[in-house]
Amino acid sequence: MYSESYPLAEVASIPSAEHSLSDPYMMARMLFFMHLGMSGSISSASEKMGVSISSGSRWLADLEKDIGCQLYRRNNKSQRLTEAGVYLHNKFFLIHEEVCQLKRALSDFSTVNQGTIRICCTPVYAGKFLIPIVARYLAMYKRVNFTINVSAFGIRSWKEYDIIIGAINSLNSHHDDELPLVRRNLMCEPFVTVASPAYLALNGEPKHPSELSQYHCLYASSLTGGNEWAYALNDERHFYKVAKSLEICDSALLRKAVMAGAGIAYLPRYVVQQDINSGRLATILNRWKTSDWLLNLYYPSQRYMTGCLTSFKEYLLEQHAKVLEQGIFAADTL
Incomplete structure (x- = not known):
């Protein structure tokens, strides 16, 4: 935590407000320095400000x-x-937050829904679900802009986005408890252990989770947090390390790999439900209970949201509810 102490002799050397306000570049330099303090790197701060490294270095020197x-x-x-x-x-960061909050408050005076919404969305939801929702919203509001980053790791850079749609293993859900964001669950699905009938015919079927280390295992650290799969029997939960045969941080591609007979996978049930129903995939280790896969929506508290952001968030939740009602979260839609 940064200290608030500051030498009085150095305070006296800070230029007057009148001098600062007469310099049109002072606020830009201060904003650059705020990014510099957060990243610790002149190159990163320069990239955030959209200037060259040499310009950033000159701003710092000035x-x-x-x-x-x-x-x-x-x-x-x-x-x-x-x-x-x-x-x-520390002081300018607080000022910057106040300015951003003021801007959000002023946007509520406008009767026109306008602004830019920055979204980071996990791949499993982005293409088939988020993009159609955004397209319909854009058709209604011509002055709204979106920037969308498709990544399973949006929470790691939560300050860069207005809305995050991210998936997390229920056993790791405490990792986002301290974020200053509202968390709303969109889906909760148990993991299932699956393999293709052809793979099981060729390699046999494990009878206990501890035997998974002897098989080709397909995993996504973005889904499970690593190469450990959780199983519980009689309320006793254990974690079993699996062979790192193939890591793919995209559940749709992971599904295709297990369908192709590459090995055994641990996937959210909805991703493979239709494949299980049709016999294209078989479930194994059915005696054991698994952990849950959570799809969450993250956004700021109401005081930090613009009218535009609030409007889209409510529309997204409304459209998501319709998707759930229609039951179209299935493998063939991925």
Whole structure:
């Protein structure tokens, strides 16, 4: 945690507000420095601001010259910000948050639904479900823009997005408890252990989860958190390491690989339900209970949401509910 202490002698060297406001680039430099404090890298901060590294370095030098003290240690990787730099970063970060909140509040005065919505969505939901919802929303609101990143790891960069649709293993769900976001569950499905009949005919069927290490296993760390699969019998839960035969961080491709006979997979039931019903895949280790796969929607609390973001979030939930009612979450739709 950054300290709020700050030498009085250095405070006296900070230029007056009148001088700062007369410099049209001061706010840009301050914003650059805020990104620098968060990333610790001039190149990363420059990329965030959309300027060259040389321009970013010059902005930092100009800011230090204007303030009259060093803010950033260029040759100390373990402690980049000076004490003055820490103080400035913390104070300006709060100012930046207030400005963003003010902008959101002012957007509510507009009767026109407009703005940009940044979304990160897990691949299993993006193509067949999110994109049609976005397309229908765009048809209704011509002045709304979207930027969509398809990734299973949106939570890791949650500050970059307005909405995240992400999947998580129920056993790891506590990892996002401390995020300052509202979490709303969209789906909860048990994992099932499956293989193609041809693979089982050729290799035999494991009778206990501990035998999985002797088989080709297909896994996605984005689904299970690693190469350990959870099984419970008589309320006793155990984790079993599986062979790292094939990792594919996309459940649709993982389904295709297990269908092709590449090995055994541990997948959310809805992904393979139709394949199981048709006999294209067989379930194994059915005596054991598995963990659950959770598809969650993450978004800011109401005080940080624009009218545009609130409108789309409500529309997304409405459309998702219709998808559930129609029962179209199935393998053939992926």
